[in-house]
Amino acid sequence: MYAVGYVRQSKERKDRESISPETQIEKIKQFAKLQETKVVKIFRDIDISGFRVHYSKRTGLMDMLEYIKANNIKKVYVYNLARLSRRIKDFLEITNELEKYGCSVVSATEMIDMSTPQGRLFRNIMLSFNEYYSDSLSATIHDNHMKNVELKKWNGGHAPFGFSWNKADQKFEKNKDYETLLLIREKAVNMWGVKKISNHLNRRNILSPNGGKWTSQAVKYILLNPFYRGYLQYDGKLYESPLAPKVFSPEDWEKIQENLNRYVNLGPRGKATPHLLTGLLVCGACNSRMEIRYNGSNRVRRYICSNRQNGFVDKCSSSLLDADGIEQAVIKHIKSLTITRYIDQIIEEAQKISRPKANDLKSEIRHLERELEKVIQGQKELYEETFIRKNVTKERFYEMNRIFEEERQRLEEEIKELYKQMNAVDITYIFDYKEELENFSTVFDALSKEEQRTAIHSLVDKIVVHDECATIHLPVGKTKIKSTSNKRGTLYFM
Numbered sequence: 001m002y003a004v005g006y007v008r009q010s011k012e013r014k015d016r017e018s019i020s021p022e023t024q025i026e027k028i029k030q031f032a033k034l035q036e037t038k039v040v041k042i043f044r045d046i047d048i049s050g051f052r053v054h055y056s057k058r059t060g061l062m063d064m065l066e067y068i069k070a071n072n073i074k075k076v077y078v079y080n081l082a083r084l085s086r087r088i089k090d091f092l093e094i095t096n097e098l099e100k101y102g103c104s105v106v107s108a109t110e111m112i113d114m115s116t117p118q119g120r121l122f123r124n125i126m127l128s129f130n131e132y133y134s135d136s137l138s139a140t141i142h143d144n145h146m147k148n149v150e151l152k153k154w155n156g157g158h159a160p161f162g163f164s165w166n167k168a169d170q171k172f173e174k175n176k177d178y179e180t181l182l183l184i185r186e187k188a189v190n191m192w193g194v195k196k197i198s199n200h201l202n203r204r205n206i207l208s209p210n211g212g213k214w215t216s217q218a219v220k221y222i223l224l225n226p227f228y229r230g231y232l233q234y235d236g237k238l239y240e241s242p243l244a245p246k247v248f249s250p251e252d253w254e255k256i257q258e259n260l261n262r263y264v265n266l267g268p269r270g271k272a273t274p275h276l277l278t279g280l281l282v283c284g285a286c287n288s289r290m291e292i293r294y295n296g297s298n299r300v301r302r303y304i305c306s307n308r309q310n311g312f313v314d315k316c317s318s319s320l321l322d323a324d325g326i327e328q329a330v331i332k333h334i335k336s337l338t339i340t341r342y343i344d345q346i347i348e349e350a351q352k353i354s355r356p357k358a359n360d361l362k363s364e365i366r367h368l369e370r371e372l373e374k375v376i377q378g379q380k381e382l383y384e385e386t387f388i389r390k391n392v393t394k395e396r397f398y399e400m401n402r403i404f405e406e407e408r409q410r411l412e413e414e415i416k417e418l419y420k421q422m423n424a425v426d427i428t429y430i431f432d433y434k435e436e437l438e439n440f441s442t443v444f445d446a447l448s449k450e451e452q453r454t455a456i457h458s459l460v461d462k463i464v465v466h467d468e469c470a471t472i473h474l475p476v477g478k479t480k481i482k483s484t485s486n487k488r489g490t491l492y493f494m
């Protein structure tokens with residue numbers, strides 16, 4: 001029988017290190033020989049990512065498809081399936097295309113021959129999806145996979161917000177509150193305080209877990225629940241469990257912690273930090289947070305990039321920042337937003353584009369979320385095939401799971417980005433924001449230092465400081481203030 005081989009090497013580091021084209025070819029030929037098949041031609045795509053480049057842009061692959069069609073080739077040998085594509089969607093499209101010509105894929109290292117029932121199982125795993133599942137399975141399995149299998153028997157109790165326990169199938173299922181859970185995550189990751197989040201939910205008449213009004217405590221409880229990070233409680237201890245979907249990725253969790261700590265650091269009333277902008281100021285040169293430092297014998301307050309503060313002068317040499325000046329300038333600027341037409345213009349713009357755009361975004365998000373569910377379901381089936389039904393070797397599992405992982409991460413990123421865009425055209429939100437701005441202007445001067453700080457934090461996402469200006473990132477857009485001078489390494493804004 002005649003076959004062709006396909007070799008892909010990308011610039012991604014892990015690929016370059018491990019699988020050279022020569023190694024791939026050698027392995028392909030070896031395996032084909034075992035199957036008494038002659039590889040008549042090798043097609044290559046070198047330095048092309050199997051992840052970011054759509055497969056139709058790969059000339060080697062496209063030539064190969066032509067060749068297969070013209071020469072009635074029945075098998076394509078690859079080093080591993082990831083060579084064909086790291087994106088499940090592309091992978092399925094390629095194999096569908098091949099199927100049209102009666103051609104199937106053989107992976108030399110994974111020993112998957114798609115013309116066999118075993119090989120078909122893999123395609124079916126990839127195709128048959130519809131439920132939620134946890135990520136980083138490999139970590140779970142390294143840990144103690146028997147424990148996790150045991151944990152399939154969840155001992156009941158109150159299912160976490162956003163999920164219901166399906167007794168028949170022994171698994172958690174998303175329920176009607178899941179959307180709200182994602183909203184809370186989204187806002188928390190974007191540094192909204194718990195109070196602001198609960199207000200937001202109440203304004204939208206979304207019911208709390210108890211079916212009533214949201215409190216900041218309720219929001220905080222959700223953010224801290226280890227279930228959403230993939231843990232279940234068992235015998236009084238926390239275990240990573242494939243049953244608990246990782247709604248919060250490690251990056252989300254890092255942000256959430258940072259967010260919650262921001263308020264913890266305020267300390268009890270009266271002991272509040274007098275520094276209005278800590279936690280908001282970001283060094284424009286190196287992207288790290290800015291902290292307070294008392295300078296000289298007069299102990300003047302300066303904000304300083306934390307890299308510099310910690311002595312990493314080689315990493316960053318940004319200017320110090322006159323604290324009183326930047327604080328006054330930011331307050332004045334926020335107050336001015338209600339007087340200038342800044343917000344009104346944002347509303348006008350949003351009104352122009354909002355409805356069709358929001359609908360587009362919504363359906364795109366829905367589409368991607370469905371795809372994500374499929375991927376997650378695929379992971380679950382793979383897991384079960386490997387560790388419960390034992391139809392799949394662990395080596396194969398790791399390889400396949402990696403493909404799923406990468407696809408999942410890509411989808412999650414895209415969804416996150418779309419939610420961000422949704423916020424930008426969400427008119428109700430902008431109206432709420434405008435109201436909050438007006439309140440700010442009216443009452444700010446009457447507030448305690450601590451309350452002032454909270455008020456600024458609830459209106460501003462972050463402030464990035466450069467030498468010539470500071471960019472204030474608001475949830476509805478960005479605005480700039482110009483610096484007034486830079487004297488002996490200290491930057492002034494007033």
Ligand SMILES: [Zn+2]
Pocket residue numbers: 283284285286287288305306307308315316317318
């Ligand atoms: Zn810096």
